[in-house]
Amino acid sequence: MKHSFMAPFEAVNDFTGMRVISDWELGGSAVAHRGFVRLTAEKQSQKGWIANRNSFEGGEWSLAMELRATGESQACRESSAALPPRCHAASRPPAAGERLQLGFIAAAHTSSPLAHPAPTLPSDLPPSARLTCTASAELSLPCGGRLGIFFDTFQNVDQQHHHKHPYIYAMVNDGTQHYAKQILPGAHDNSGCSFDFRYNEARQDVSVLNHTRVHVTYSASQRRLNLRLQQTSVGHDGEWYQCLEAKDVELPSSGYFAISSATGDLVDNHDIMHFVVRGTEGVDNDHQAWLDQQKALAAMQQSELDLRPAEAVQRDYARALAAHTASLKALSASVDKLQQQMEFQLASIQAGVAIARTTVDDKANELREVKERVEKESSSAKVISELKKDAADEMKQMKTEFKEALKSGGGMSTLSFYFLLLLIVALGGVGYNRYRKIMKSHLL
Structure with a gap:
């Protein structure tokens, strides 16, 4: 599990009081909560990242990630005076949109993505420069970035696209090229897919329980990269959506996994709840193996249920329904009791206030009479x-x-x-x- 993490995150740094994740480093605006890691909050011009301290060794791997992108804005179109400032794109650089990136950083350049750069790199490159440029999507040689999978939610008004947003695409670097923004991502076949992984407030299925599952596999022997997606929200059948399958992909045999996020004028909450990496040596088709395992587990549970007699099933359902009804009644009784207690306390408070007010009035009258008597006696x-x-x-x-x-x-x-x-x-x-x-x- 040194290449993976999943909620809940219970460990806390005694000095800072912040939650920490073993074998992982957080930076920028990234903050670990108990149930998720928030890379960027709903705030403009933020960058956050989380990177693994241990390099992954092996040319065959599979990763599963659960992410949640939520926000209030429905969409941003071309800038106009009628739109809020967060949606204006004319005043910012063309590449300053909002995106989340999953990156694979080559291990040949450094012993750790957080260590000092090798002597062959520029001397002024700080220790965190590799992850900083990962957050800004600069897959250049100093960063060591070889693979970047981008989850882009913003359509820049100064670019033309052959797709609609949100859009997911992959970029591969051989280690010698600098990052160049894709002017026409999606113009080539099978370079990405449009997938609505962003939950804005206008969607009926928006909920903290709904998120997107991402499954990525890479095979060095087949030189193939595969990406598929799944939504957990109500109304979806739970089937995996094939996003892309890239061929002739060559990645180094060892490297570091990192996830980064950046916001521009469009802002969202970018949360990661689950990130698991495992080797797939000897596994012919990890996608199908995973799907078959899920189906087999569901079938086994269904068969165990069907093996019972109908009377037993009906009796168990009746018991469960009765227990559920009793729980609801107990909860309703507790709510009624709490309401009555609150009303009783409120009435007591009101009565006490009335009595105190009457007492104050009586004392005021007595003081007035004493004052008049003193004046007469004088x-x-x-x-x-x-x-x-x-x-x-x-x-x-x-x-x-x-x-x-x-x-x-x-x-x-x-x-x-x-x-x-x-x-x-x-x-x-x-x-x-x-x-x-x-x-x-x-x-x-």
Whole structure:
């Protein structure tokens, strides 16, 4: 399995916290999630790749890959003011479209696609240059790229094509040529195929569970490269679609597998869930062997089912249906219980809010009454203070007049004394009545 990977990806780098895949290197915008590897997200001008650290030895091999290309945009046509900026192609280089590439990098140039280049290569070539140029589809000699299978979703407006997109095609390099964009890919017979592997939001079968299976085989003895495809979405019969069969293909006996992706103005999510490589030495027809194995497994399962008596089959179906019905009822009951709990909690919260609001209103009224009472008591205290002051003034004046009367009369008879005492009592009664009236008007 050192040349393969498949979900789930559980290993995590303790230092970075990112998921890692044994024997594989991720770079650029590529990120490993638990269920898939996302090479490029739905964002413009991204490049991501994943490459195997171990070279594959042998001229006969077969690989199976499961990819998922999803996005919101339905299609991009010629640029116009009515289209969103992501679909405009006039302002970008002609080869800056969106594609995913499966590449086979020759091992003769380096001990690893991530190692430093050999001395014969340019000295300024960085360690990751081979994979970087793989991501940009430059199958030139410094990259060591010998085979590139392109999954192209974008139709450049400055090129003419004899096919419709999405389009899948293969390019082979003998190690001496630089990559040149195919002006007319599909003009030659059997150079590729149109296959709608892209799931946009407008498709009725768009789902995270739907993806495309890719099966590629190469035989050095027959010098033949074969590519076929299969969709897993509902509505497809599951049969394999023969995309291309190229002859006279000569690839090195050892090399590294790498997958890369690039986005331009058209953006998509490019995910890889499954990538398995195996040798096919001694296998006459890997395609047919794989298909026969699948059919044999399905037939065996069907025969095992048919060997049972009809009563047993009916009984098993009834049991399964009853168990399924019971599960649905239990789930429905759980949902109802959860709904009732939520409604109960919501009602309790609403009641608590109402009670709190009433309590706050009552406290506010009590504070208002206390404030008014304090204001009234303050006013009454002021009146009492004024009455005390008036009474003190009256007593002072009476003492003064009494002293003056004693001085002027040379003495006081008993009658005059009683008359003065009666006057004092009368004045005190008048003051007391006035005080009661004031207290009644302010306190009652």
